[in-house]
Amino acid sequence: MTRRLLIAGNWKMHGTSGALAFFADPGINRTYAGIDRLICPPATLLRAATEAASATGVMIGGQDCHAQAGGAHTGDVSAEMLADAGASHVIVGHSERRADHGERDATVKAKAEAALRAGLTPIVCVGESRADREAGREFDVVGEQLAGSWPDGGTGDTVVIAYEPVWAIGTGLTASIGDIDAMHAFIREARGGDQSLRILYGGSVKPANSGDILGRPEVDGALIGGASLTAESFAAICLAAAD
Numbered sequence: 706m707t708r709r710l711l712i713a714g715n716w717k718m719h720g721t722s723g724a725l726a727f728f729a730d731p732g733i734n735r736t737y738a739g740i741d742r743l744i745c746p747p748a749t750l751l752r753a754a755t756e757a758a759s760a761t762g763v764m765i766g767g768q769d770c771h772a773q774a775g776g777a778h779t780g781d782v783s784a785e786m787l788a789d790a791g792a793s794h795v796i797v798g799h800s801e802r803r804a805d806h807g808e809r810d811a812t813v814k815a816k817a818e819a820a821l822r823a824g825l826t827p828i829v830c831v832g833e834s835r836a837d838r839e840a841g842r843e844f845d846v847v848g849e850q851l852a853g854s855w856p857d858g859g860t861g862d863t864v865v866i867a868y869e870p871v872w873a874i875g876t877g878l879t880a881s882i883g884d885i886d887a888m889h890a891f892i893r894e895a896r897g898g899d900q901s902l903r904i905l906y907g908g909s910v911k912p913a914n915s916g917d918i919l920g921r922p923e924v925d926g927a928l929i930g931g932a933s934l935t936a937e938s939f940a941a942i943c944l945a946a947a948d
């Protein structure tokens with residue numbers, strides 16, 4: 706099996722229509738050997754981003770979805786709606802949603818199952834807090850999140866895991882290479898050693914550190930926040946990771 710890395714950008718709550726200039730940049734309009742690319746813009750930009758990205762090879766994803774296909778859920782977006790707008794993936798269980806919206810593992814699991822039903826690939830986020838790590842509970846916490854959030858019927862070919870230590874998100878701090886190796890190996894083992902499962906690392910990935918992180922055999926890509934907002938830094942990360 707040839708391993709292809711997934712370099713995914715999560716724009717979070719950043720970007721209005723001017724942000725679509727990202728897809729006209731020369732660094733985005735080229736291929737990178739061994740790399741699949743994904744951008745998850747705000748929901749307001751999804752369809753326009755799908756169109757703007759159509760000639761670039763960059764896939765488009767959502768940042769969250771509701772567990773149900775439709776209904777009286779003001780402000781929410783279903784996985785079917787994301788798929789209809791051109792999305793191929795959706796992030797579920799990001800720590801910012803777990804923190805800001807009180808999402809628990811059962812909800813994340815239901816969202817991931819909704820994504821699968823809609824034909825989307827869920828990117829299921831797991832990761833420990835600083836307090837968890839300082840208490841030596843990181844494997845317990847991530848193991849519990851993984852078991853509780855994994856969708857029924859999901860396989861290594863249809864689900865992506867993103868390991869994002871909460872204390873590394875947007876802080877400029879990254880987990881050490883040894884800690885990343887250990888947690889990714891732990892996650893893979895928990896999934897029965899499935900080599901088809903992509904396990905992304907997220908948390909202050911930048912052009913300067915991406916070569917080291919993405920060169921690790923257990924790291925199958927990255928989920929990138931701040932450094933995905935400009936075409937230059939996103940392209941630099943893709944270049945650092947390319948074969």
Ligand SMILES: O=C[C@H](O)COP(=O)(O)O
Pocket residue numbers: 715799869873874875876877907908909910928929930931932
């Ligand atoms: O979804 C992306 C992660 O939260 C990482 O964000 P960051 O690269 O800004 O630390």
